[in-house]
Amino acid sequence: MNNEITSIEYKEFVKKKKDTTFERYCKWISKFLNVTPSNRKEIEDSIRQAELNLTPEQLVSAAFMSMIVLLVSSMVLTLLTGQPIIFVFLTFLTYYSYSYVMNYPKNIIQKRQIKASSDLVLAVLYIVIYMRHTPNLEGAVKFAASNLKGPLSKDLKKILWDIESKKYKSVTEALDNYVKKWKAISPPFVDAIYLIETSLVQVSEESRIQMLDEALDRILDGTYEQMVRYANSLRTPVKALYTLGISLPIFTLIMLPIIGAFLSDLISPTMIFAFYDLLLPFFIFFLMKKIMQKRPVGFSVPEIENLPGLPKKGKFYFGDSEISAIWPSLIFAIVFILPFIPYLLSPHEYPSQTDVYVSMLPIIGIGYSIVIYSYLTTFQRVKIRREIKDIEDEFSNAIFQLGNRIHEGKPVEIAIQKVAETMKGTKVANLFNSLVYNMQQLGLSLKKSIFDRRYGVLAIYPSYMVKSVFKIMLEGAQKSLEVAAISLINLGRYLKNVHRINEKIEDMLSETISDLQFQASFIAPLITGIVIGITAMIMIVLGMLQLKMETLQSSYTSTHGSGVGMASGFGIESQAWVFGFLNIKQSTPLYIFQPIVGIYVIEVILLMAYMLNEIKSAGDPIYRNQTIYKLLGVGLMMYIIVSVATTLMFGGVGELAIQIGNTL
Numbered sequence: 001m002n003n004e005i006t007s008i009e010y011k012e013f014v015k016k017k018k019d020t021t022f023e024r025y026c027k028w029i030s031k032f033l034n035v036t037p038s039n040r041k042e043i044e045d046s047i048r049q050a051e052l053n054l055t056p057e058q059l060v061s062a063a064f065m066s067m068i069v070l071l072v073s074s075m076v077l078t079l080l081t082g083q084p085i086i087f088v089f090l091t092f093l094t095y096y097s098y099s100y101v102m103n104y105p106k107n108i109i110q111k112r113q114i115k116a117s118s119d120l121v122l123a124v125l126y127i128v129i130y131m132r133h134t135p136n137l138e139g140a141v142k143f144a145a146s147n148l149k150g151p152l153s154k155d156l157k158k159i160l161w162d163i164e165s166k167k168y169k170s171v172t173e174a175l176d177n178y179v180k181k182w183k184a185i186s187p188p189f190v191d192a193i194y195l196i197e198t199s200l201v202q203v204s205e206e207s208r209i210q211m212l213d214e215a216l217d218r219i220l221d222g223t224y225e226q227m228v229r230y231a232n233s234l235r236t237p238v239k240a241l242y243t244l245g246i247s248l249p250i251f252t253l254i255m256l257p258i259i260g261a262f263l264s265d266l267i268s269p270t271m272i273f274a275f276y277d278l279l280l281p282f283f284i285f286f287l288m289k290k291i292m293q294k295r296p297v298g299f300s301v302p303e304i305e306n307l308p309g310l311p312k313k314g315k316f317y318f319g320d321s322e323i324s325a326i327w328p329s330l331i332f333a334i335v336f337i338l339p340f341i342p343y344l345l346s347p348h349e350y351p352s353q354t355d356v357y358v359s360m361l362p363i364i365g366i367g368y369s370i371v372i373y374s375y376l377t378t379f380q381r382v383k384i385r386r387e388i389k390d391i392e393d394e395f396s397n398a399i400f401q402l403g404n405r406i407h408e409g410k411p412v413e414i415a416i417q418k419v420a421e422t423m424k425g426t427k428v429a430n431l432f433n434s435l436v437y438n439m440q441q442l443g444l445s446l447k448k449s450i451f452d453r454r455y456g457v458l459a460i461y462p463s464y465m466v467k468s469v470f471k472i473m474l475e476g477a478q479k480s481l482e483v484a485a486i487s488l489i490n491l492g493r494y495l496k497n498v499h500r501i502n503e504k505i506e507d508m509l510s511e512t513i514s515d516l517q518f519q520a521s522f523i524a525p526l527i528t529g530i531v532i533g534i535t536a537m538i539m540i541v542l543g544m545l546q547l548k549m550e551t552l553q554s555s556y557t558s559t560h561g562s563g564v565g566m567a568s569g570f571g572i573e574s575q576a577w578v579f580g581f582l583n584i585k586q587s588t589p590l591y592i593f594q595p596i597v598g599i600y601v602i603e604v605i606l607l608m609a610y611m612l613n614e615i616k617s618a619g620d621p622i623y624r625n626q627t628i629y630k631l632l633g634v635g636l637m638m639y640i641i642v643s644v645a646t647t648l649m650f651g652g653v654g655e656l657a658i659q660i661g662n663t664l
Contacts, residue, residue, distance in 0.1 A: 019053055020052075022052075022104060023052060023053050023054055025062060026054050026058040026059055026061070026062040026101075027054070027058055029058070029061050029062040029065045030055075030057060030058040030061045030062070032065070033061045033064060033065050034057055034061055035057065035060045035061045035064050036057055036060075037056050037057070037060045040056045043056040043059060043060070043105075044056050046105040046106050046109065047059065047105045049105070049109050050104075050105035050106075050108040050109055051108075052104075052105055052108070059101065059102070059104070059105070060102070062101050063097075063098050063101035063102045064098070066094075066097040066098060066100075066101050067094050067095075067097060067098040070090055070093055070094040070097055071090075071091070071094045073090060074086065074087050074089075074090030074091055074093075074094065075087070077090065078090075086270070086274055088279065089274050089275075089278050089279040089282075092279065092282070092283075093282070096282075096286070112151040113151075113181075113185060115150055115151050115152075116150060116151040116152035116155065119148050119149075119150060119152040119153075120152070120182075120186055120189045120219065121219055121220065121223060121498060122144075122147075122148060123144045123148060123152055123156070124189065124192045124193075124196070124215060124216055124219045125216060125494055125495075125498065126140070126143055126144035126147055126148070126468065127140040127141065127143070127144050127196055128140075128196065128212045128213075128215055128216050128494070129472055129487060129490065129491050129494065130143045130144070130472070130475075131196065131199065131212055132209060132212060132486075132487065132490055133475075133476050133479065133483050133486070133487055135199070135200060135208065137171050137172065137175075137196070137197065137200060138160070138163065138171040140196075141156055141159060141160060141171060141175070142156075142160060143471075144156055145157045145160065147464065147467070147468040147471065149464060155178065159171070159174045159175065159178055162174050172197050172200075175193055175197065176197075179193050179194075186222075186223075186226075187222065188218055188219045188221070188222020188223055188225075188226070189219055189222075191215075191218050191219075191222065192215040192216070192218045192219040192222075193215075195211055195212075195214055195215035195218060196211075196212065196215045198211055199211035199212050199215070216494060216497070217497075220497055220498065220501045221501075223501065223505075224501050224504060224505060227505045227508060227509070228508060231508045231509050231512065234291070234512055234615070235511075235512060237291045238291070238512060238515070238516065238611075241284065241287055241288065241291065242519055245280070245283065245284040245287065246284070246519075246524060246604055247527070249276065249280055250524065250527050250528050250531060251527070251531070253276070253528070253531050253535070253597060254531045254534055254535055254538075256272055256588070256593075267587075267588065268588070269588045269589075269592045269593070269596065272588060272593070272596050273596050276596060276597070276600045277596060277599050277600055277603065280600070281600070281603040281604070281607060284604075284607050285607055285610075288607060288610065288611050288614075291611075292611070292614040292615070309384075310380070310381065310384065311380060313377075314326065314377055315377070316376045316377060316379070316380055317380060325372070325373050325376035325377045326373065328372055328373075328376060329369040329370070329372040329373035329376070330369065332365065332368060332369045332372055333365040333366060333369035334365070335365065336361045336362065336364050336365030336368075337361065337362045337365040337366070339358075339361055340358060340359065340361045340362045343358045343359075343591065344591065348589060348591065350540075350543035350544070351536070351539040351540050351542075351543045351589065351590045352540065352543075352590075353536060353540070353647055353648065355536075355589065355590035355591040355594070356532060356536050356590055356591075356594050356643060356644070356647045357644060357647070358591060359590070359591040359592075359594040359595050359598075360594070360598070360640055360643070360644070362595050362598075363594075363595055363598030363599070363601075363602070363636070363639075363640070364636075364640065366598075366599065366602060367598070367602050367632060367636040368633070368636065370602070370606075370628065370629075370632060371628070371629045371632050371633045371636070372629075374625040374626075374628040374629035374632070375625075375629040377625055378622055378625040378626050378629065381622050382622060382626055385622060387427065387461075388461070388462070388463045390427050391427045391428050391431060391461055391463055391466065392463055392465050392466070393499060394423070394426050394427060394428040395428055395463075395465065395466060395469065395495065396491075396492050396495035396496045396499060397423070397492065397496070398419055398423055398428045398429075398432070398492075399469055399473075399488045399491055399492045399495070400488070400489060400492025400493065400496070401419045401422060401423075401492075402415055402416065402419050402488050402492075403484075403485045403486070403487070403488030403489035403490075403491075403492060404485070404489060405418055405419060406481055406484060406485035406488065407482070407485035407486070407489065412446060412477070412481070412484075413436065413439055413440070413446075416432050416435055416436055417432070417436050419432055420432035420433045420436065427461075431457055431460075431461050431466070434457045434460060434461075435449050435450065435457050438452075438455055438456070438457070442455060446474070447474060450470045450474075451467075451470075458470075465495075469488075469491060472487050472488075472491060473487065473488055476488075506616075509615060509616065512615065513612060513615060513616060516608050516611060516612050516615075517612065517631065519608065520604070520605050520608035520609065520612075520631045520635055521605075521630075521631050521634040521635040521638065522634075522635070522638060524601065524604055524605070524608075524635065525601055525605075525635045525636065525638035525639035525642065526638060526639075526642055528597060528600075528601050528639055528642075528643075529638065529639045529640075529641070529642025529643040529645075529646060530642060530646050531597070532594055532597060532642075532643040532646065532647060533642070533643060533645070533646020533647045533648075533649065533650045534646065534650055535590070535593065536590055536646075536647040536650060537647075537650035539587070539590055594643070598639065601635070601636070601639050602632065602636065605628075605631050605632050605635045605636070606628060606632065608631065609624065609627040609628045609631050609632070610624065612627050612631075613627055
């Protein structure tokens with residue numbers, strides 16, 4: 001942007017904008033290391049689009065420094081611990097850190113595109129609705145920008161700014177340049193914009209309206225077709241990811257303590273922790289990100305973050321007080337983790353069932369503290385958004401009826417009252433009744449009855465869609481009630497089509513979503529819990545066998561002396577030689593093994609919750625947290641119950657078998 005067309009307000013904004021932590025880190029690193037990239041122009045373009053206050057040299061220098069530090073750290077930690085798995089994990093992390101820093105601007109751009117893509121359908125809807133009664137593309141873009149929220153609204157406002165600053169000669173030229181970046185992501189959106197532009201040059205009014213309707217149908221049908229292809233292509237990668245990344249590693253767990261009992265130097269607790277709780281979840285997350293990158297454009301969810309009456313991010317209302325959700329979850333975690341510490345530090349010679357039961361305490365503390373935090377930061381938001389969604393689902397039918405009533409010649413106030421009576425018992429009827437009350441009892445105008453900050457219905461029902469519909473109605477009413485009525489009828493029809501396509505997409509994805517929910521909340525915890533029980537049985541049996549052999553060896557030595565030769569046949573010394581390879585005391589203890597597995601279960605459920613969120617509602621933190629506390633709450637309970645039950649059963653069977661063997 002040239003200085004000649006840069007406003008004073010914009011200069012002040014840039015001057016006061018604070019650097020992010022990432023920007024400060026890159027600038028600090030560049031003081032010690034300065035690397036000049038070969039593709040400087042490409043990196044500079046991505047930095048500019050991401051709106052970062054950095055130079056290409058600062059970004060590349062930070063990427064190289066991150067790689068060097070992690071690589072050196074991996075070598076030092078490997079030498080200190082003697083665990084090659086540490087080197088493997090940190091080497092993989094080294095590559096990821098370099099890639100993360102280098103692609104940080106591109107990731108910001110991609111996140112914005114994903115967030116903006118969910119509003120593409122609404123953008124086309126607003127433009128079409130506006131242009132049905134006013135064939136002015138610039139006014140339609142301005143209307144869409146003012147009613148949308150997030151990155152797409154900002155993009156449309158930027159288009160308007162570019163037109164005002166004479167960067168483009170017309171809104172058509174600016175839109176043509178803008179939609180180029182959506183060609184690979186959402187071809188239906190590009191086609192819809194071209195159809196909208198074409199409607200401006202139609203000879204007859206009928207052809208113009210038909211072209212606008214075709215534009216909306218194109219993006220709706222195109223979005224549905226993209227989702228159909230995506231859902232069909234999603235099943236195989238998801239199943240492969242679950243089988244190779246989760247199921248097989250879980251079954252492998254059962255062998256590790258057994259191998260460790262005989263080869264304690266090969267299988268250590270550090271190695272198991274590094275592989276299952278660090279390397280494997282990181283690898284699964286990496287694959288999930290690759291799969292989710294192919295997700296096409298979806299539908300937006302009601303935006304509520306800027307609505308009045310909501311607690312701040314990370315907080316919840318308790319009565320009239322606003323409390324940070326971190327404190328209840330942290331207290332819960334401490335209460336359950338602290339009792340485990342004395343047990344962890346106390347001496348343990350041989351495995352027992354108590355090891356499993358007591359080591360469940362930190363898993364309960366860690367897992368359910370996450371559940372508590374996710375629930376407390378979400379439940380009030382979920383309630384408000386559910387109410388808004390119910391209103392929006394009912395609203396398409398309500399405004400269709402309202403348009404017909406006004407079209408019949410009824411005054412707006414009477415038409416609203418009739419619709420409220422027809423839809424009695426619904427939330428949208430309450431909204432219309434509040435609107436009638438404001439006009440009749442408070443004497444407010446229709447506009448104030450809707451938009452007044454104190455008494456308006458939008459203060460009670462804060463929906464951006466409802467707000468947009470009323471704006472369209474009032475803008476049409478400025479021309480005539482006939483225009484307002486036709487706008488409402490068409491808008492109701494369009495919203496029904498949007499809702500119908502959205503329902504089809506949800507039905508289509510329901511099979512994959514149900515499978516993931518079932519695997520996360522039932523299958524993975526069930527299998528892992530059984531693995532814990534079987535492992536406990538094997539470890540207890542091996543521990544008791546080693547104890548028995550040590551007792552027999554000690555008794556044999558005290559009776560015959562250490563110089564006596566090996567007994568004939570398979571005697572005591574022969575058995576002692578065979579079990580000499582067994583060193584249960586040096587193997588991974590059950591009270592360490594179970595928490596490692598428990599943390600892995602928590603991570604797997606969190607990863608599957610993340611994947612569910614990306615499939616159904618990409619980038620939606622409310623649905624993500626809601627999915628986390630539902631899946632983790634049920635899945636962790638299943639893991640605890642199955643682990644305790646199988647340990648009690650299999651451990652008891654092992655002890656009984658040893659006792660029977662001793663009596664024979």
